[in-house]
Amino acid sequence: MTMSDSKNKTTINSVTKSLRVLDLLAKNPTGLQIKEISSDLKLNLSSTYHLLNTFLLAGYIQKTSNDKYTLGYKIPYLNHAYLQSGVSSYNLSSFLRELQVETQETCYLGIEQNQEIIIGEILESSQAIKISALYVGFKGYAHARATTKAIMAYWPEEKTRLYFRDNPMEMPDGSPAPSIDRLVKELQDIKGRGYSLDEDAFVSGISCVACPIFNAGKTVIASFSVSMPSDRYQSKRSELIRQVCETARRASKFLGYADGEETDDGGQCED
Template sequence: MAESWTIKSLSRGLQLLDLMAEQPTGVTIKWLSAVSKIPLSTCYHLMNTLVDSGYVQRDRTRQVYTLSYKISYLHNQVQMSHMVPDELRMVAQKVSQELRETSYVAKWESNEVIIQYIAEGDQAIKVRSLYVGYQEHAFVHALGKVILAHISPKDFHAYYIHHPPQRRTPYSRIQWDEIQRERLVTRERGYSLDEEEWEEGICCIGVPLFNYTSCVWGALAVSLPRHRYDRLNQSTISYLQQEAQMVSKKLGYQNIYRSINQQ
């Protein structure tokens, strides 16, 4: 962070926690230093502070560091304050069981696209870097695409200014004209597609969820590996839309969705 009012050491400590979250089996301080570009001696001081504060624990047998129960406590508190409606949680689980793939729920809240629930199927390939609370790179994943396609031009412009699109893979579409074209197509067909834009080898389909004000509440999405995505038929997308429509009705939405069969 470049702002003069930020505390550099705190920012670095949080960076280390983010990196550790992506390596659940544990990391060494040398690895953290190499990946974060933070000097080794500074990494040692930061990790000692995190261990002393209870946010990180050291496995002396394997000589690695992992996140502690205190991180889980914070995560649970966040989840409790942003509870997903029971109906939506049940639908996400149903979709995962039916399609045997990982499903995701995101909400448009405080002008952010925030992932709020993840349900894994029995043959699922989970996108490791997506987790509950994640709210970045919405231009290149299906949840973000479908939500951003349905917000107002004013809100979209503000979001674009505060979240400049960043390329995640060679397939990411991040140019202004590409994004605007994608928004239009997504609104017209009623769903979004992420074809390896977020992570190579992984594709995702997203459908919008609306509330009683007829505004977008959030999105439901499913991810799957490219080889299963290529064999996908339109009935799967229609199924996702039908499930999303049912949830939207429970959120008070009255309008009729466009289905695949009507296009």
């Protein structure tokens, strides 16, 4: 089923409204009052009240002392179950931890699920600058981040073009985004060398190295990445590429990928 097909399926309007409430609260972690929610979602106050009360009783939202609504304790539970149902069950976390210990930088696990690439895990370094925009489950700006491009480089070109037809390319700082043709060419280059780089593209002053992880079927299912301030990155760029690629190789072998064999689309991490 394609992304377009999924959008043509019959939906239940009341459920859609409910999910929009959760999406809105996710974008406003400090909370919103009922009138703000009603206004933002263009719902009448009565409907908004009943939706909020339903979520409140079920634990999916909570109400603060200043009458604001925030996400509730059931959300982390769902997130944990979601991640456990995917790539994380393969114990890639142990490899990510090894990478973080070796590099002493912030490391990410990117995973592809349901035609999206999300951050599955983050291990932060005490010396790193925290990128507040990133969190477990984040999936935005796929064209600007090394973590996502390391996976997308192995997508068929048609899949890439379809994805960005439904997810317009925008840059976090409002600068002009690359054309789809330019991105396709960049992804071809990434596939050729086996790793991707983000040098001040997603966040100014922050750079990132990422490498894909293959399974036994020679399919890319995840990626490891390391990010750090660009001044520190420049001084150890080559070593970081080696470290990320080597860790991804070992993780791929753990998943059954024959180390050093050719995939249908090319090799892994050509140094």
